[in-house]
Amino acid sequence: MAAFPLLLLLSAGTLYTTSADAQEAYTKLPETLKKGVDLALEKLNAHTGIQNHFLFFRTVTQSNVEAEFNVAYIYHNFYLKATRCQKGTEDAAGCQFRNDVPMIDCAICYKTYQGEIEQEPKPYLNCLHKPAITAEVKESRVQHCNGLAYSNGATNLLASTGTN
Known part of the structure; x- marks a missing residue:
């Protein structure tokens, strides 16, 4: 019988450590990936059906293609996990x-210029509960991101004409 309280205490410690580890994982992300995670959390919190506060849990895959002129193309697949805190919680340290x-599986792709997310082409975001993720969904996400107008040579400084 004495083992039960010890087991309960260890379980609670594991839950807290997992939450703290996830926040540490978020803080270790590069700034350009954090901005994509923040955008996903913003969109998720805009849904009225969401009642809990969500936190970044971990990265599944990522791709960062550096182009010229401080432009980068980002693809980030990651998990968000619900906490016991209510949506809108400001300080999530105790959640x-x-x-x-x-968990919610999110994939996002976007273009950055000087570290900021560009509005054109419009960032693509797809978040679904993890059980709904199939091979077809994964392939569709990648195809959608590859099909966006992320062509490196479309408009550049060499294409501009001066007034001289």
Whole structure:
């Protein structure tokens, strides 16, 4: 019987550590990836059906193609996980992860210029509960990002004409 409280205490410590580790994982992300995660969280929190506060959990895959003139093309696939805190919580330091709801799998691709997300082409964001992710969904995400107008030579400084 004495083992039960010890097991409960260890379980609670594991939950807290997992939440703290996720926040540490977020802080270790490069700024350009953080901006994409923040955009996904902003869109997720705009849904009225979302009741819990979500936190970045971990990166699944990422791709960062550096182009010329401080331009980069980003693809980031990551998990968001619900916490026990209510949506809109300002200080998430004490929020513990919920293990009774599925994680949200997000894929986002966007263009950055000097580290800021560009509005054109419009960033692509696709977030679904993890059980709904199939091979077809993954392939569709990649195809969509590859099909966006992310051509490196479309408009550049060499194409401009001066008034002289």
